Amino acid sequence: MWAYIGKICLNITFVIVLYIVSYTNRDSNAILQVQHLSSFFCNTRSSLNNFTDIVSLDDYWDWLQTIFVTNIRIRPWYNGGSVGNMTDFLNDKSTRIIGWSLMRQLRLSINSSCRVPPAFRTLIDSCKDSYSFSNEERRSYAPGWLATTNINYTISIRNSFVYRSSDELDSYVYWGNHGTYGSGGFVYKFLGNFDEIQENLTLLRNLTWIDERSRAVMIQLNLYNPNVKLYTSVTLLIEILSTGEVFPSFRIDPFQMYTEFHDFSSIFYMVIAIIYILFIAYFTFVEIYSIYKLKKKYFRKMRSYIEWSMINCSWAGVGVYISRYNEAQRIGRYVNSTNGFQYINFQFATYLNDVLTFLLGFCCFSGTIRLLQLFEIYPRINIFSRTLHRGFKDIAAFTMMYFLLFSAFVILFYLLFVSKMISCSSILLTAGMLFEMILLKFDTTDLQDSDPFLGPFVFTLFIYFCVFVCFTMFIVIITDHFRHVRREIRNKETNQPGILAFIIGDISKRLGLGNASAKVHPQESPVIVITRSDPPTPIEQLPGKVDELILALDRVHTVCKRLDEMIGLESNETLVDATFHPQQRRRRKKHVVY
Structure with a gap:
């Protein structure tokens, strides 16, 4: 448990340092x-x-x-x-x-x-x-x-x-x-x-x-x-x-260019940058050791790729930062020597600053996703990754199918309207236009002006297949796997205490607080857990509904037969007795009056 708490503190500290490094590189002005x-x-x-x-x-x-x-x-x-x-x-x-x-x-x-x-x-x-x-x-x-x-x-x-x-x-x-x-x-x-x-x-x-x-x-x-x-x-x-x-x-x-380190803010930024480099070096060593220990199993986990994307972007960012610092020093020396009266090009410094911004952005993205690993012990928070893992094959097959369908429509729109619409003048622009259509951000005026028939026709085909049909399929795939994962999580939660109760109980036990431990430990104060199964789907209800329908038809047939016998004066059995199921009628046969 203490190892888990240490892991939480380590990762949260790293994310804080990462955010400081990234956000101090930007200026609100x-x-x-x-x-x-x-x-x-x-x-x-x-x-x-x-x-x-x-x-x-x-x-x-x-x-x-x-x-x-x-x-x-x-x-x-x-x-x-x-x-x-x-x-x-x-x-x-x-x-x-x-x-x-x-x-x-x-x-x-x-x-x-x-x-x-x-x-x-x-x-x-x-x-x-x-x-x-x-x-x-x-x-x-x-x-x-x-x-x-x-x-x-x-x-x-x-x-x-x-x-x-x-x-x-x-x-x-x-x-x-x-x-x-x-x-x-x-x-x-x-x-x-x-x-x-x-x-x-x-x-x-x-x-x-x-x-x-x-x-x-x-x-x-x-x-x-x-x-x-x-x-x-x-x-x-x-x-x-x-x-x-x-x-x-x-x-x-x-x-910005940090050319001097005599003020407090620059010294603080430099110290934070050094701490960030130490964190990246530690994570690099841990991942290399994991590869040595797990061999091929290491590459079967999605977590491994997230870790290496963050590590690679971080090391690349360190190199770009050093290059930008050297360029800033060169610009600073030149401006000081010429008093700012000579031309100097900032183009290379601008490129370095843009690349550093992109790398820091991806580092923040990967580092934030890493925080999800801290909640692997708590299934409800980890339900997103478990759903994607369970439905990986179905999602991959759907992605391939959707990519081919989307590519076919990109080619169709490009060939039809390449000389009529600026948004279809290239493959990339056409793909961007269709992606905006998927987000329901479109204006069909240009399509209709380009061709009164083909424009609305291909637009209708695209919306029907790529938006209505494909999105419905994707939602069904995710919903089906999500329902199974949620059922598994509920079954496990019936036999396991909550993560908060487990941590509080363990800390109380180590501190010698017996009463506090008894309050939160599931064995000392048993709690009646009422489990509710998921409502059955219409497919699961179908066999029972069919049985009920057959029994209802059997009753109707029996009632009609008894009515015919009563009208023919073949017996003195009452109408209430005729409404019973044939099996029940045989059990009540001795009560019939002839």
Whole structure:
């Protein structure tokens, strides 16, 4: 019993430490920072020059010159007062730019693989392919995308037509909604005052810096808010597809960096992290010893996979945390040496922070599920895992069947509506749309507009088979196994005392409290246990109902026969005697009066 109590205390302490490590890695001000910057840069609160509403390159240039440039350069106060020593802050007067912001473009090479079909070569000179790493432009040009020029442009304009590699930019691959883009490109830096930037952007627009060969234009800037001590990486991306469409998207990633350990909160976080590592090392040793001891039996338990998922995520999180700490130290040293006036890319630090967040989330998920193991001695709390274990084969067979059925509908919807609905433009988007239909979150307007007959028809088939029929089958499987497990638990509880009474009784016995022990021990104070069996199902009641029906029909037949005899005056037997069962009538035969 004491070993069980020790196991409870150990696991609860581990979960508390895990929660502290995970939740101190997040900041409640992060969502406020994201909301502020999204409305600040994207102008999401207005219908005019909204970044998310951009549909053409003209809209993009207008937003760039009216909204973005106005916000990255601090302006005087509302009363015309000077802003003082805040020249490197945004126009919100609370967030500082680290270095400068830059605009990077990725283009198609002139020698791209796109070829015009022979039937149209007399009408069309060239075509533009989709972006890929193989056809990316890596050559430098003069302003206007020319080989040479005699016009004397400023150095900012000339450099914006020169290709920069990832080593020069300290950048990484970026994943957009419609493609994956390289780490190099043609870069324009937002340097100078407000008027200079406006002039440069107007000149770039006239020189068609963004043209038909452009496939992605992203603005990257790195910020620091001293009020909430948050670093923020902002990326504003427009993707220009080969079809001519323009798709805007943005990503704002706030994160913390623990670069110093002189304050109490940082020291406490470091101590908690060390305790967490010791816990993981102990659990790793226990699981390795269990594998050595149980051999193949170890891998037959679901608990083993939960343990190793938590252990693997934890060790991976330790490695990512160390990498993020080293990156934070590098950024801190660079910012201190340059006083924040030089550009530095936060992209790698952002990726590390995202991966660490994912790993900590899965660790919390697995660690919380581990707490269910503490209640294995109490069957009612363990009824969930026992039900799944008992019905594993049926659930696995149903899962395979449902996966095939769902895949068939995904393929059907994709092939029917791939060119008619944006939600069916890819296999993954189609699967996501059907999954929302399963959750009863759907709008059939697009399906009906795509095809007045096929849309509602396939939608009805999907709802009928994948929602009504399959969900009913799944509920029946779970309910049947749950009923059997509950019956087994009730049968065991009749011969076993409750877990609380057992613990209190054992503690009282060890402390020498005889009276207290007698009150809770089941042998000292017997309790009459009334067991109630589960109500019989309709299937179980069927044989008895059939017997009752046969007996009722036999009675009706006997009554009708006796009535015929009474009407024929063949005997003087009363009508009450005729209603008895034939066996009972034979026993009462001596009382019949003829």
